[in-house]
Every structure is written in structure tokens, then in C-alpha cells.
């Protein structure tokens with residue numbers, strides 16, 4: 001419940017990198033530990049979902065759209081969104097550009113770029129559509145940035161971090177997030193034993 005105080009012996013903080021920074025900055029901005037985390041650059045993501053009267057692709061499989069705004073796209077009505085008659089999910093590129101645009105403006109660009117990969121969607125086929133912004137949702141994969149990913153341990157006793165941005169063998173993926181959670185859980189377990 002919002003505002004409820006929950007006490008625990010150990011806390012694993014498992015938010016996205018931007019949420020972690022925004023909350024921890026209020027308390028630890030002056031520490032060497034957090035100053036290093038502040039150097040971890042972040043990057044945006046932006047996706048577009050189109051609900052359709054029928055599937056636009058014969059298979060639900062992720063495809064890439066080089067030289068277009070379609071970073072990757074997939075029909076998903078037979079897999080993730082089985083309640084939909086047709087559902088095209090798109091990861092837009094470059095995200096910086098689309099964060100600035102309205103969903104209506106984005107639709108026009110998306111429909112044009114879909115034509116370039118031979119996907120023609122008529123207006124009458126579109127039931128609904130939405131743009132979803134994820135500002136600063138990922139740590140940046142730019143060279144030199146990996147060194148600033150924090151470990152799951154923190155200088156604060158019994159406080160641990162988990163999340164795809166924390167240091168683990170993977171990039172920002174579900175595997176990475178799960179691995180970081182397992183690492184944090186192991187630290188809690190080890191702490192309980194000592």
C-alpha cells in the first residue's frame with residue numbers, strides 16, 4: 001500500500017537504472033560509490049504497438065528493418081497477444097527522435113517505413129495504436145560505460161541491488177536481470193549465514 005512502512009532485515013532494490021539513480025541520489029549523492037554510478041550513461045527505448053483487424057505477417061517472428069525506423073518488429077497475435085486479431089509490435093529507432101513525437105506523427109512515419117519492407121497496412125485495418133516511451137530505461141552500451149555498472153553489493157549494510165544494469169555477464173536482457181536477482185539472493189543468503 002502506498003505510504004506503508006515495511007521493515008526487513010535485508011532489502012534488494014530491483015528497479016530500472018533510472019529509478020535507482022533518482023531515488024538513491026537523494027541519499028547517497030556525495031558518496032564515492034554513487035558518484036561512480038552517476039557516470040553510468042543511460043539510453044532510451046521507444047516502442048509502437050498497432051492493434052489490427054487481422055495479422056499482417058504470416059508468422060510471429062522478430063524481423064529487422066534496416067534503413068528504416070523499424071529497429072525490429074513482429075506480428076504477435078498468435079503468440080504474446082492471443083486476444084488480438086492482429087498485433088504488430090515495433091521497437092523504434094532512433095528512440096530520441098520518437099520520444100519527441102506524438103503517437104499520430106509516429107504512425108505516419110511507421111506506415112511509410114512499413115511500405116518500404118513490403119508491409120501495407122490500410123487505415124481501415126487499424127483498430128488502435130500506441131507509442132510507449134521508455135526514457136533512460138537502459139544503461140548505454142557505448143564503449144567505456146560497462147566499468148560503471150554497479151555490483152549487487154552496496155556500501156550500505158544489508159542493502160543489495162538487482163536489475164539488468166547491475167554487473168553480471170549479460171547485457172540488458174531478461175537473462176541479465178534474472179542473473180542479477182540470483183546474485184543478490186545469494187548475497188542475502190550468505191549474509192544470513194555469517
Ligand SMILES: Cc1cc2nc3c(=O)[nH]c(=O)nc-3n(C[C@H](O)[C@H](O)[C@H](O)COP(=O)(O)OP(=O)(O)OC[C@H]3O[C@@H](n4cnc5c(N)ncnc54)[C@H](O)[C@@H]3O)c2cc1C
Nearest residue numbers: 014015016019045047091134163164165172173174175177
Ligand atoms: C521494448 C523492449 C524489448 C525488449 N526485448 C527483450 C528481449 O527480446 N529479450 C530480452 O532478454 N530482453 C528484452 N528487453 C530487456 C528486458 O525487458 C529488460 O532487460 C528486463 O526487463 C530488465 O529487468 P529488470 O528487473 O532489471 O527491470 P524492469 O523489468 O524494468 O523492472 C523494474 C521494476 O521496478 C519498478 N519500479 C520502477 N521504479 C520504482 C520505484 N521507484 N519503486 C518501486 N518500483 C519501481 C518498475 O515498475 C518495474 O516493475 C526488452 C526491453 C524493452 C524495453
